[in-house]
Amino acid sequence: MISLLNILAAEExxxxxxxxDVNEFYWSSLAFLxxxxxxxxxxxxxxxxxxxxxxxxxxxxxxxAEKAQADADAEVxxxxxxxxxxxxxxxxxxxxxxxxxxxxxxxAAAKAAADADALKAxxxxxxxxARAHATADLRSxxxxxxxxxxxxxxxxxxxxxxxxxxxxxxxxxVGASA
Amino acid sequence: MSAITAYARAMLxxxxxxxxxxxxxxxxxxxxxxxxxSDELLMTLSDRGIEAGRRQQIVEDLLASGxxxxxxxxxxxxxxxxxxxxxxxxxxxxxxxxxxxxxxxVAMVRSAIPLSDDQQQRLANALAEATGNDVDVLVTVxxxxxxxxxxxxxxxxIDGTVRGRLAQLREVF
Numbered sequence: 001m002i003s004l005l006n007i008l009a010a011e012e013x014x015x016x017x018x019x020x021d022v023n024e025f026y027w028s029s030l031a032f033l034x035x036x037x038x039x040x041x042x043x044x045x046x047x048x049x050x051x052x053x054x055x056x057x058x059x060x061x062x063x064x065a066e067k068a069q070a071d072a073d074a075e076v077x078x079x080x081x082x083x084x085x086x087x088x089x090x091x092x093x094x095x096x097x098x099x100x101x102x103x104x105x106x107x108a109a110a111k112a113a114a115d116a117d118a119l120k121a122x123x124x125x126x127x128x129x130a131r132a133h134a135t136a137d138l139r140s141x142x143x144x145x146x147x148x149x150x151x152x153x154x155x156x157x158x159x160x161x162x163x164x165x166x167x168x169x170x171x172x173x174v175g176a177s178a
Numbered sequence: 179m180s181a182i183t184a185y186a187r188a189m190l191x192x193x194x195x196x197x198x199x200x201x202x203x204x205x206x207x208x209x210x211x212x213x214x215x216s217d218e219l220l221m222t223l224s225d226r227g228i229e230a231g232r233r234q235q236i237v238e239d240l241l242a243s244g245x246x247x248x249x250x251x252x253x254x255x256x257x258x259x260x261x262x263x264x265x266x267x268x269x270x271x272x273x274x275x276x277x278x279x280x281x282x283x284v285a286m287v288r289s290a291i292p293l294s295d296d297q298q299q300r301l302a303n304a305l306a307e308a309t310g311n312d313v314d315v316l317v318t319v320x321x322x323x324x325x326x327x328x329x330x331x332x333x334x335x336i337d338g339t340v341r342g343r344l345a346q347l348r349e350v351f
């Protein structure tokens with residue numbers, strides 16, 4: 001059609017509806033029809049097929065886009081749900097942490113008190129032990145000094161006569177024990 | 179049989195063979211107590227760094243003036259054999275074996291002062307009455323007991339010393 005119009009437009013105007021040469025019009029129309037038929041036979045199906053394929057691709061892409069949108073929406077919902085759970089988890093964790101911290105605090109206080117009591121008991125025991133040890137040492141030292149003094153006095157006063165008396169007493173006691 | 183018992187039997191046999199058992203026993207007993215009370219003498223006689231002959235010479239110098247030749251020979255033999263450290267136990271065992279062979283017991287007596295023969299005899303009689311057995315009394319003078327007597331018969335100790343009484347007081351404290 002465009003070619004025909006071009007041909008008609010290329011002609012000089014002759015004051016009539018058709019160009020000057022009618023045959024030329026016929027041949028041109030025939031050629032147009034042949035070309036159109038060939039195009040309708042070969043080209044138009046291909047174009048239509050291409051258009052359909054393109055339409056299918058577009059539809060597929062639209063479907064894919066819709067699916068992606070749906071997936072994205074689902075993902076968003078999931079994330080939102082998880083976010084909600086995360087908030088709950090965070091709150092639970094914080095609550096647990098608080099409880100644990102409180103328990104640790106109580107335990108630490110109890111342990112510190114127990115350690116202090118044990119330390120106090122050990123210290124008192126050490127003090128008692130040291131006091132008893134010092135008392136025993138003092139008593140032992142006093143006894144040693146008293147006995148040393150007694151031995152010195154005895155040596156000083158045990159003259160030959162006293163020594164003989166001791167021997168005789170011993171013999172008498174052994175004999176008496178029979 | 180231990181080495182101590184073997185030496186004790188040998189010493190007893192020699193003393194009996196010489197017919198001086200009582201004298202040798204008494205002399206050995208006194209030497210044994212002296213050895214026990216003197217660490218320096220014990221270390222010298224048991225020092226293997228000193229030649230055996232030199233150690234035996236020391237024994238002879240110590241005992242020659244106051245002991246029989248049998249006693250000097252027995253002690254010299256033990257010291258020469260390097261048995262000075264076991265000599266007190268050997269002597270005690272020898273005395274025990276000798277008394278046992280005569281059905282008697284031995285009383286080891288430590289006294290602050292020397293005992294007269296009469297006192298020793300009365301003490302032996304008293305101990306015999308107390309134990310029911312005849313008793314040989316071996317006396318050593320030990321000033322460390324301060325005063326009185328302590329007697330050991332077997333495992334029994336009869337302590338009548340001032341030092342013993344002071345020790346009892348120490349235990350009370």
